[in-house]
Amino acid sequence: MKRQGSPVILALALSLLATNAWADGWEGKHPLPLLCTAPFAGAYFGIAAGYVQQRAEIDNLTLGTEFDDREGSFTFGGYTGYNWQRCGHPLVFGIEADFNYINTSPTAFDIETGPTALTETTSLESSIDWLGTVRGRAGYVVHDRLLLYATGGLAYANFDHTISDDCVGCGNSVFNLGPFSQSNSGTKAGWTVGGGAELLHDSHWLLRAEALYVDLGSETHTYVLPTPVATANADTKWDDQLWLARLGISYKFGERERVVPLK
Numbered sequence: 699m700k701r702q703g704s705p706v707i708l709a710l711a712l713s714l715l716a717t718n719a720w721a722d723g724w725e726g727k728h729p730l731p732l733l734c735t736a737p738f739a740g741a742y743f744g745i746a747a748g749y750v751q752q753r754a755e756i757d758n759l760t761l762g763t764e765f766d767d768r769e770g771s772f773t774f775g776g777y778t779g780y781n782w783q784r785c786g787h788p789l790v791f792g793i794e795a796d797f798n799y800i801n802t803s804p805t806a807f808d809i810e811t812g813p814t815a816l817t818e819t820t821s822l823e824s825s826i827d828w829l830g831t832v833r834g835r836a837g838y839v840v841h842d843r844l845l846l847y848a849t850g851g852l853a854y855a856n857f858d859h860t861i862s863d864d865c866v867g868c869g870n871s872v873f874n875l876g877p878f879s880q881s882n883s884g885t886k887a888g889w890t891v892g893g894g895a896e897l898l899h900d901s902h903w904l905l906r907a908e909a910l911y912v913d914l915g916s917e918t919h920t921y922v923l924p925t926p927v928a929t930a931n932a933d934t935k936w937d938d939q940l941w942l943a944r945l946g947i948s949y950k951f952g953e954r955e956r957v958v959p960l961k
Contacts, residue, residue: 736783737898738790738837738845744904744948747774752802754824755937759918765806765822773800773942779835781950788839790847797830798942820863824936829855829912831890845896853890853912858883859936861921880921886938888914904948912940 751770758764779794803825830853837847862879894908916937 735842736785736787737842737901738781738839738896738950739783740951741778741780742904742948742950743776743778744906744946745774745776746796746798746906746908746944746946747772748942748944749773750798750800750802750829750940750942752800752804752824752826753939753941754804754806755916755939756806756822756824757935757937759933759935767804767806769802769804771801773798773829773944775799777946777948781835783839790835790837790839790845792835792837793833794835794849795830795832797828799828800826800940802826802940820861822934823858823860823862824938825858825860826855826938826940827858829853829940829942831910831912833890837896843898845898846893847896848891848893849908849910850891851889852887853914854885854887855912855914855938855940856883857886857914857936857938859917859919859934861932861934882919886914886917888912892942898950902950904950906946906948908942908944908946910940910942912942914938914940 749770750773751768753768754766756765756767775796775798777794777796779792781790781792783790803823805821805823807819807821831851833849833851835847835849837845839845858881860879860881890910890912892908892910894906897905899905916935918933918935921932921934
């Protein structure tokens, strides 16, 4: 019985020795492959909310008077985009579009007292209800989970510019303009620039803090003002600017980790 068990024991011993030798040789010459990650790469969509302030600069080119007013409001909206990141590299490039609801209407007033002792108040209001942007992004990843980025591109928004006069009885005077209200509305295009930070949580959720400056440019409009004796025109230039500060959360579809064999 002892002679029959010896070959079995010998075979087991040789098998163990061969396994250890193979493992030592393989791990030394052929290390296991590594996982290559690009944590910010992929498509994403999210929602954001914050504070927006509009500044309206209004120049009455006919009379040579200038007006300036600011107004802030709450803003919220959604955004979507796509990031490119090379495996194992900290640089991130992307493109993003967003659409935001805002409710700002800075208004300037011009109060005049005419020779007839009637006080005439002219108001100039610039209101914006929504804002959209299409921007490029470039950033740098810090500690694998934090992305610091700069952004800039196209901005567009609706607008409504209104000039009105609430002087009751002024229409009976040849010196003052009668009560009237005229407006023009449409979509303005401009540019935006800003920056922010994103924190990656649990591989798919991104927490964001961002600030943007938006310049919608200037437009000049001619208003026909009624008077008791003749028709008068008023050329007015409107210049609208916005500042946004907001927080956001987005879900990133991302790319799966890829196995990179080591040579």
